[in-house]
Amino acid sequence: MIEFRQVSKRFPDGTLAVEDFSLVIPSRKTTVFVGSSGCGKTTILRMINRMIDRSSGSIEIDGEDIVALDKVKLRRRIGYVMQNSGLLPHRKVVDNVATVPLLNGVPKKEAHTRALELLDTVGLDRSLANRYPSQLSGGQQQRVGVARGLAADPNILLMDEPFGAVDPLVRAELQQELIRLQRELDKTVVFVTHDIDEAFLLGDQVVILQKGGVIVQKGSPTEILTAPANDFVADFIGATKGKRALHIDRRDGRDVVLDSEGRAAGVLVDGSTGTGEEVPT
Numbered sequence: 001m002i003e004f005r006q007v008s009k010r011f012p013d014g015t016l017a018v019e020d021f022s023l024v025i026p027s028r029k030t031t032v033f034v035g036s037s038g039c040g041k042t043t044i045l046r047m048i049n050r051m052i053d054r055s056s057g058s059i060e061i062d063g064e065d066i067v068a069l070d071k072v073k074l075r076r077r078i079g080y081v082m083q084n085s086g087l088l089p090h091r092k093v094v095d096n097v098a099t100v101p102l103l104n105g106v107p108k109k110e111a112h113t114r115a116l117e118l119l120d121t122v123g124l125d126r127s128l129a130n131r132y133p134s135q136l137s138g139g140q141q142q143r144v145g146v147a148r149g150l151a152a153d154p155n156i157l158l159m160d161e162p163f164g165a166v167d168p169l170v171r172a173e174l175q176q177e178l179i180r181l182q183r184e185l186d187k188t189v190v191f192v193t194h195d196i197d198e199a200f201l202l203g204d205q206v207v208i209l210q211k212g213g214v215i216v217q218k219g220s221p222t223e224i225l226t227a228p229a230n231d232f233v234a235d236f237i238g239a240t241k242g243k244r245a246l247h248i249d250r251r252d253g254r255d256v257v258l259d260s261e262g263r264a265a266g267v268l269v270d271g272s273t274g275t276g277e278e279v280p281t
């Protein structure tokens with residue numbers, strides 16, 4: 001569990017990026033910070049591994065104040081994945097993935113074997129191991145970024161808009177991969193995005209932020225969808241534009257779900273995991 005208590009961050013130029021932020025991030029769940037540009041998402045995320053040091057308040061990981069921990073060790077035991085993958089361009093894929101384990105003292109051969117296994121884990125062919133990052137597609141680079149984030153087998157994985165720079169199809173694929181990975185690996189994932197749909201898809205806990213890291217609402221996607229805390233949230237999640245106002249129409253003996261424009265969005269099926277037939281639109 002990660003706990004923020006009344007945390008503030010003022011940068012040296014005087015900018016108060018985060019003010020009095022308190023939140024519990026449960027273990028083995030995905031918490032997503034979502035909000036518009038500049039609201040403090042990245043600052044909050046980076047305070048967890050002390051890439052940014054807080055100005056006041058406390059941040060605890062499993063009851064231990066991170067200020068008491070060695071910065072470098074802390075950073076190496078927390079996975080970090082960023083938007084542009086952050087891969088070292090002059091190093092092969094396998095070496096990029098093995099970087100942190102090698103720094104942690106894992107013997108080279110073992111680190112390489114593990115790196116190859118991680119390529120399997122993130123759905124990349126091992127034949128890509130000896131390529132350089134520039135020889136991969138954007139989506140493949142992001143997968144390598146995720147493999148690198150997982151390399152030290154961290155309990156916590158921080159992801160800062162990891163799928164922000166890839167095209168929508170690849171993005172949807174990577175989101176599904178992350179859902180699969182999370183089911184398999186059971187990490188505490190803290191994810192930053194400004195895409196509310198991505199937040200609802202991935203988050204067990206979704207935290208909607210406004211400028212200064214002010215929490216406007218937090219809860220499960222269902223809680224937020226069914227009871228937006230205020231007009232800002234309703235607007236942000238698209239409720240006021242009718243985007244979330246789906247309704248049901250009985251057609252040919254099936255319950256068809258329609259969007260606000262009356263277009264078919266799907267069919268209702270029995271049970272929560274059943275697969276419905278596609279409805280022609």
Ligand SMILES: Nc1ncnc2c1ncn2[C@@H]1O[C@H](COP(=O)(O)OP(=O)(O)OP(=O)(O)O)[C@@H](O)[C@H]1O
Pocket residue numbers: 011012013015016017035036037038039040041042043044194
């Ligand atoms: N090193 C810095 N020095 C001064 N101000 C900073 C610094 N880093 C961030 N800020 C400011 O702090 C605020 C929060 O920035 P932050 O990057 O955390 O926002 P964000 O929500 O992640 O935005 P985005 O979605 O655009 O990445 C912004 O006003 C930003 O300009």
